[in-house]
Amino acid sequence: MNRELSLRLVAPGLVAATLALGATAAEAGFRTFLDRPAFAGAIGALPTQAGVPVAGLGLRDGFGSFSDPNEEIAIPDTDGAGGLDVQWVRRRYGEVHGFPPLRDLPASLAEDSLFLYFYCHPAYSPCLGTTEFTVEFEDGILGLAGDLEYYIGYSSYWDPRNPPIPLLAEAYRNVDWLTGGDTYRGFFAVVFDEPVYSLTLSWYEGRGMDNASWIDWRNLQFLPAEGGNGGGAGGFDQAIGVPEPASLALLALALLGLAATRLPVPLRASLRSPT
Secondary structure (H helix, E strand, O other): OOHHHHOEEOOOOOOOOOEEOOOOHHHHOEEEEOOHHHHHHHHOOOOOEEOOOEEEEEEEEOOEEEOOOOOEEEEEEEOOOOOEEEEEEEOOOOOOOOOOOOOOOOEEEEOOEEEEEEEEOOOOOOOOOOOEEEEEEEEEEEEEEEEEEEEOOOHHHOOOOOOOOHHHHHHHHOOOHHHOOOEEEEEEEEEEEEEEEEEEEEOHHHOOOOEEEEEEEEEEEEEEOOOOOOOOOOOHHHHOOOOOHHHHHHHHHHHHHHHHOOOOOOOOOOOOOOO
């Protein structure tokens, strides 16, 4: 069944086990690739499956979490006489900024594509419009890969030190904004250090601005997290060369010898979760 028909919007507060990507790449535990051969080399023999296993989607803007884009909310307003009034408005999308045709706002999902539209309505503060999406997966995954069109918004906001969506930082930095470009088009993949069950993508951390951005990620494939994080044949740890227990014992003895000679030893942390 087409996910555009079967997608359920997740009610606020019901998304669990979220991997928040507002932190740095090292803290969040992921690596990204703009090159297909580099991605293939990183995953080794791990099999990929076509599509994206999305089970639900949560939305949030400056006024809080919501599940219905047509929901009306009460926003404080002036009454024209120096007092306060209440204005009822719905979460709006696309009145000011263009967007790719034939795509539903704020999100459109199919079996092998993911479209997310980030928007901040200029007439309201904080932002009215989705500035954060939480994508919930049917089961744990270790990565996603596909063809990405990433519209970054007005280039006047461009700052390589502060990418608006940390997960897409490398794609963001590869936009040729100096020549008037505002879109990254090309391959994009992410590989996680351990299985994840949902992702939260925050845009500019909800800061108020008159701007919009979108992610149009197509021809998607995912890395299923079968067997856990390296817990058997074909696991992610084995694919990237993390030693097995017997090898670790030998490595420990070698490291003790090296420590005695005070030689610097380049250590590599295991990708297994400490819990």
